[in-house]
Amino acid sequence: MLRKIFKWSGIVLAALLILTLVAYAGISLNVHNRMQERYRYTVAPVTILSDSVSLLKGAHLLAIKGCYECHGTQMSGKIIADDGMIGRVSAANLTRGRGGLPADYTSEDWFRALQHGIGKDGRPLVLMPAQETAMMSESDMAAIIAYCNRLPPVNNQLPPTSIGPAARILAFFDKIPLLPVEKIDHLRTLDKVADTLEGIGQGKYLAASCSGCHGADLKGGEALLPGMLPAPDLSAGGNTGKWTQAQFIYTLRTGTTPSGHPMKNEDMPWQMTARYTDKELASLYQYFRSLK
Ligand code: HEC
Ligand code: HEC
The missing domain is CATH 1.10.760.10 (Cytochrome c-like domain)
Structure with missing residues (x-):
């Protein structure tokens, strides 16, 4: 009886292993083929000013x-x-x-x-x-x-x-x-010049750099890779709704939140946000606060 159970569980395990390998081979080939794809897009010539x-x-x-x-x-x-x-x-x-x-x-x-x-x-x-x-x-x-x-x-x-x-x-x-x-939406035409006035418009433009981690709607995103931290909600429903503009700017300059939590640059790239101007950070704050 026991021997029979062992035999069957052995067969089941072997079948599962084979299924897994076949599934992985399919996945791997799919990704390989997508990487071998060749794309053609024509771009309009743009004058590059070097002033x-x-x-x-x-x-x-x-x-x-x-x-x-x-x-x-x-x-x-x-x-x-x-x-x-x-x-x-x-x-x-x-x-x-x-x-x-x-x-x-x-x-x-x-x-x-x-x-x-x-x-x-x-x-x-x-x-x-x-x-x-x-x-x-x-x-x-x-x-x-x-x-x-x-x-x-x-x-x-x-x-x-x-x-x-x-x-x-x-x-x-x-x-x-x-x-x-x-x-990417390849048919979208680029804005000629971005909004540079402090406020929600500029914040929305700049927030494209945050959405990869904090989610397309900026209401939080899953960890980028296993072992990394999930990215919190940046809208008015999250901490941005509770912090003053000065606290928000301080957090993104120093990597430490008002509650004293130090963020690692590998998790939240604050060495990058530290380089934003005050005006740009104020715009991001105002934009996030406008997201209910
Ligand atoms: C998250 C990491 C990351 C960031 C941030 C990043 N890049 Fe890249 N970039 C890469 C990788 C990886 C490659 C190589 C892709 C490849 O060869 O398939 C690359 C390739 C490129 C290429 C293509 C070069 C070629 O061989 O044709 C350009 C141009 C480029 N990056 C510019 C930039 C600029 C400008 C910025 C900032 C606005 C930037 N990258 C930000 C990771 C990054
Ligand atoms: C590479 C992924 C990544 C990018 C890009 C990124 N963040 Fe983050 N962010 C995180 C993670 C992960 C945390 C949580 C870190 C922790 O708790 O230690 C975080 C935390 C924060 C916090 C603190 C929020 C809280 O509730 O404690 C703010 C504010 C923030 N990010 C703003 C931004 C802004 C603004 C941008 C774009 C300019 C941005 N982040 C880009 C991953 C990212």
């Missing part, structure tokens, strides 16, 4: 949009993940040094990356938050390009990106934005 105002704006945008967090303090690229389950992810060297952008990388190529989430050859960019950069105005993108065109060349050859099993499974179930090209 001092544009360059200053570009420098500020790189800091507040988190570009340095992934591409490194010199924009010369960085390995942002390297483990067996997630895989190895290289954020590109965006200087013109060895291992950096090719000599024939044009402004149109820059727009294709920021606006559509694709590389020069039309391949989908992996884990580059283009669903967020695509919401930037044309003049902000142009300022970023102007600034990056002036970056001192840094030689840094990065290993190719390879996506591990956990990241494939999460991407298959749409839990991580592995291929932002699939998330």
